[in-house]
Amino acid sequence: MASHFIEARGLGFSYDAESESDAVVALDDISLTIDEGEYIAILGHNGSGKSTLAKLFNLILTPSRGELILDGKTVTSEGLSDDEIYEIRKKIGMVFQNPDNQLVATVVEEDVAFGPENLGVPREELRRRVDEALATVGMTEYARHAPHKLSGGQKQRVAIAGVLAMMPRCIIFDESTAMLDPLGRREVTDVMERLNREQNMTVLHITHYMEEAARASRIIVISDGKILLDGTPKEVFSSVEPLLAAGLETPQGTELIHELRMLGFDLPKGCTTVGECTDAIFSLFKEKKDNNDV
Ligand SMILES: Nc1ncnc2c1ncn2[C@@H]1O[C@H](COP(=O)(O)OP(=O)(O)O)[C@@H](O)[C@H]1O
Ligand SMILES: [Mg+2]
Incomplete structure (x- = not known):
């Protein structure tokens, strides 16, 4: 049986679950599958549960209910051993x-080396991984620079290189x-897209920017701890009413077309770019x- 890279079955998470009265149900009954090599954007209003889901996938949090299968390893509310958590964190950064x-170090290349060094990666292999990771994010020429002097987009690319040096899938x-200027956002989304296309890296991108989400091949919309929509950008952005109900917008062009359609203009559904x-x-x-209508 072909298995999925990530699978959630009836997954739920509550904060403060010990005292029932203040328990916050952050996620409820999430079922989904994610295959290796997918490029998925996750959208949702503030507080909808996106970060909680990410933290479950990275085992920063343990499920309260249901099960989560990460690369064939089943995680339930019992959690996993430290060794098992460590193995998963190497795969999912x-x-x-x-x-x-x-960023933890005072020199870019030392920062990138930090993770794999802690994994006990030998010296030569470490050098190779750091060089490769910096090249992948286009930061080779900054290897000896101080991270704090870089732009936001460059810092994020160094942070990505640090994760890449752990060789995740x-x-x-x-x-x-979210904290970057338009140029920085573009640099970082370009890196995501390239990692997915050239290295078949599975990319999950939680974002508020509709134009960024439109670049993914699948969009999952979370609302109030549940999955509201899951489909291609075309499918999801055509669902204008549910999106608006979840407090989200559609890309500006899609919204304009939707409004013109509502006025009776003969325009196609599902334009996103x-x-x-x-x-x-x-x-x-x-x-x-041509028909002399205007
Ligand atoms: N550490 C925490 N303790 C208690 N409640 C939390 C904590 N973190 C998040 N929550 C609550 O869980 C819900 C989901 O939060 P979160 O996953 O951070 O949403 P998002 O990332 O979509 O903004 C919200 O109601 C939030 O207030
Ligand atoms: Mg969040």
Whole structure:
């Protein structure tokens, strides 16, 4: 039987579960499968449970209910041994929101070496991993620089290199672009896309930016601790009403097309990229002009 890289069955998590009165149900009855090599964006309003899900996948948290199967290893509320947790963390890495909280050394290459050094990776192998990781994120020329002098996007790329040096098969980005300027966001999403395309890395990208989510091949929308939508960007962004109900927007172009459709204009559903939206509107105008409608 072909198994999935990540599988959740009726997965639930509550904070403060010891005292029932203050327990916060952060996730409830999550069932999903994720295969190796997928590029998934996770969307959801603040407090919907996205970070909790990421922390369960990385075993920072242990499920309260249901089961989670990570690369064939079943995790229940009993948790796993430290050795088993360690094995999973090598395979599923995380990059967080604030780049300043993730960099520990005073020189870029030492920072990247920190994780694998702690794993006991031998000297030569360590050198190779650090060089490769820095090359992958396009930061080779900054190897000897001080991290605190870098831009936000560069810092995040160093943080990604630090995770890559552990040689994971999956990286979870928990709003890793949220604190960056547009250029930094672009640098970091480009790295995600390249890792997925060139190394078949499984990428889970938690983001608030619809345009970034549209670059993934699948989008999972979480609302109030449950999965609301799960499909291709086209499918998800066409579900305008549920998205709005979950407090989310659609990409601006998709929203414009939706509103024009509501007014009765004959436009296709499911345009997500700027290119698709402008093409659709252009075709409509051209048709009307050819028919002398405008
Ligand atoms: N450490 C914590 N203790 C108690 N409740 C928490 C904690 N972290 C998150 N929560 C609550 O769990 C729910 C989900 O939070 P979170 O997973 O951080 O959502 P998101 O990442 O989508 O913003 C929210 O109601 C939040 O207030
Ligand atoms: Mg969060």
